[in-house]
Amino acid sequence: MFKMSRTTIKDVARKAGVSTQTVSRVINGRPDVAVATRERVTSVVQELGFRPSALARGLIKGRSFTLGVVTAGSKDVGPLLTLGGIISEAQEHGYALLLEELPGFTATEVEPIIDILVSHQVDGILWTIPEIGDNHAWLDTWLDEIPVPIVFLNMHPRQGITSLSIDNYTGAMLATRHLLEMDPRTIAHISGPLTWWDARERMRGWQDAMKEAGREPDFSVEGNWSSSSGEEAASQLLDSHPEIDAIFAANDQMALSVLLVAHRRKICIPEELAVVGYDGLAESAYYFPPLTTVHQDLYTLGSHGVRMLVGLIEAERQEWTAPLQATVVSPKLIPRSTTW
Amino acid sequence: MFKMSRTTIKDVARKAGVSTQTVSRVINGRPDVAVATRERVTSVVQELGFRPSALARGLIKGRSFTLGVVTAGSKDVGPLLTLGGIISEAQEHGYALLLEELPGFTATEVEPIIDILVSHQVDGILWTIPEIGDNHAWLDTWLDEIPVPIVFLNMHPRQGITSLSIDNYTGAMLATRHLLEMDPRTIAHISGPLTWWDARERMRGWQDAMKEAGREPDFSVEGNWSSSSGEEAASQLLDSHPEIDAIFAANDQMALSVLLVAHRRKICIPEELAVVGYDGLAESAYYFPPLTTVHQDLYTLGSHGVRMLVGLIEAERQEWTAPLQATVVSPKLIPRSTTW
DNA sequence: ATGAAAGCGCTAACAG
């Protein structure tokens, strides 16, 4: 089969015996076309299988109805769930998505990524990279270079930048307070990697909730989100401090390992060891025993982010400066059988 | 801050005192430019922060260095993992991704999606929608309309279409044979929704492995991939047929519920009930007990798919018809503690 | 080594 050059508006115009202008009017649904003409053109469009070039359109209009999305860690479930929400919502609003990955989590690679997105005339950018170390430092010096609206997801809120984040601090407080209600001897924490803003916030929530109850937040071990790091952390905690009878893990995957370690040691859950996780993965309801956890709706985070971004874009079209806001949403506790 | 119109090649040309042509040569790294000129232009490019418009380029070249990706079910982990692999690999090859979601799994919406992708001049398309019901029927009548190479992921192999699929049938055979080695009284199956090609293949693998061993594949219940459906299925099986002492679940999430149900009924695993899952989720190694499962590397599936697609695109550039092939990769069994 | 002219596919602005 030969792949001849794609059919253009000219081909349609010629075959329908009208000017390209008229064809343009028809395919854009303008009212000022005679019914007869419109029908003729429409049928030729069908016949030839004509599809207007989004590129040519974008070139003229200066916009492309495309949103740029920057992700990282495309191996982890969290970011991917967020992406899921982004995809659906963008579709809903009629935007296509141009996806770029920031390899690793480093800051260095930011410029080429932005370049690609901007050169494709994206109408806005959604930044979904977790804040790790100083990988958001470029923001302070560099943000002005970006000629389109940009929304950051799960970032430490900053002045004058639009972002949408889940309140890790409050989530961790919820978890810890819930454990405190059981009046345990002591509550340990298995944190995420402390270079992560999210991990630090959760840790801080645990600490403050402990102090608030007159307890010392003495025992914590740093994990790396993975179940295997959770296993190590749990073993270590239980070995060195047998008095620990409650653990707050910074995500469900690490909490899962805590359960496993406890089973191996014949420790009863929740009687001898209470556990709370974080994330609210669907499967956590079927762990053994079903895991008490703090649910954060990553999917909704993504779709909400798109809505904010689209808002900014619309605002700009209408020449009014949109209010830059840092929105924070609260996670919620789901009590199940690893506490009571 | 005013957002003036973006700087174009003309601005650079004027400021550098050369023609747009020369600028074009410089930014494309052509050799035929005087060193002095090149340097002058380069510095102006920097100074003005000029980024060539990918749209204008694509318009001329007839290609965009963009791959179209069509996904579905952006709430499930599987497809998202595949997407992760796609993202990374595309990046590697210098392609951007244009992402579209097929809402639901229906066939009706295919045309508009393709239209969007084609109108954006994508160089190729990656179809990652699971084959459900007859949602791939459009292929037979419609494929010719698509003017770019297209690769299908996890589809029932067809003549003359390039696809890359994981061998569900073999995977299920592996799982079942492994269970048979324990010489159980009988092995039940919890399947995925049988409208899914993948689910039917896994079921068939279980059936054939049973027959091969002179057993009757009598007991199976249809789930819907979710843990909650798995819970129901497991309860039902165990209630109605207490003699069941081995279960092959069509995915890990349903297998997880089998474990939970067994624990509740004080059934020992694996002594009284052996369990094998499917997918090889990272967490399955930390279920209680660690789950024997069939691992399919969805991430690699995605990256591999991109490589095939890029191959097709390159081939087309060089005017030779690439061989259309249906590639199948094998999953592998990971024995853990729910069997032995 | 550099520039001028033409055009990629489409639409905006103006006629008529």
Add this chain to the structure above:
DNA sequence: CTGTTAGCGCTTTCAT
């Protein structure tokens, strides 16, 4: 209601 002219930002001839 419809056609003409111009031009989006860039690259491709073809001169010079």
